[in-house]
Structure formats: structure tokens, C-alpha cells
Amino acid sequence: MLLERPRSCTSSSSEKLSQLFLQWVALAGTSFSFLQRVGAVVRNGGKLFAVGSGASVVKIAKWNPEKDLLAMVTKD
Known part of the structure; x- marks a missing residue:
């Protein structure tokens, strides 16, 4: 289409x-069929999930070394 x-x-x-x-x-x-609309929702939901998961992985990868460094510096 x-x-x-x-x-x-x-x-x-x-x-x-x-x-x-x-x-x-x-x-x-023309108009979009029900199946096309459902497919768009699924596709966009998948993209949002991928972006959110990727951001979470990046945050964890950045935070863990900082947390370890902070633990070494503040070690009593």
C-alpha cells in the first residue's frame, strides 16, 4: 500500500x-485494515521494549563500575 x-x-x-x-x-x-493496525501496535511496542531494554543495559553497564569504585574509595 x-x-x-x-x-x-x-x-x-x-x-x-x-x-x-x-x-x-x-x-x-483507502484505509488500514484491522490486521495492519494490530501489526503497527505490535511493531511499535517491540521498538519501545527494545529501546527501554537497551537503555537499562547501558545504565547498568555504566553504574556497576562506578558502584565498585565508590565501594573501594569509601572502604573503612
């Missing part, structure tokens, strides 16, 4: 562009 940008994206207003950034609509006369 082909997609096109909303017509309001041709406006020179940066506010409108920021609100519509990367939003796509179905071509005139």
Missing part, C-alpha cells in the same frame, strides 16, 4: 511541521 504525506506538510510553518513529523496517512479512498 502506498502512503503519502499529509497535505498540510507543505506549509512553511515550522510548528505544523513539528506536529506532523513522520506522520503518514493512507492514500485517499
Whole structure:
């Protein structure tokens, strides 16, 4: 299915562009099926899960050495 940008994206207003950034609509006369909508939710949920998991791994990888260093410095 082909997609096109909303017509309001041709406006020179940066506010409108920021609100519509990367939003796509179905071509005139077509609509998304239920399966396509469910697939989009699953795909976007998977992306959010991956980003959250990745951020957690990065945080742990950064914090553990700092925690060990702090424990060595404050050792009584």
C-alpha cells in the first residue's frame, strides 16, 4: 500500500511541521485494515521494549563500575 504525506506538510510553518513529523496517512479512498493496525501496535511496542531494554543495559553497564569504585574509595 502506498502512503503519502499529509497535505498540510507543505506549509512553511515550522510548528505544523513539528506536529506532523513522520506522520503518514493512507492514500485517499483507502484505509488500514484491522490486521495492519494490530501489526503497527505490535511493531511499535517491540521498538519501545527494545529501546527501554537497551537503555537499562547501558545504565547498568555504566553504574556497576562506578558502584565498585565508590565501594573501594569509601572502604573503612
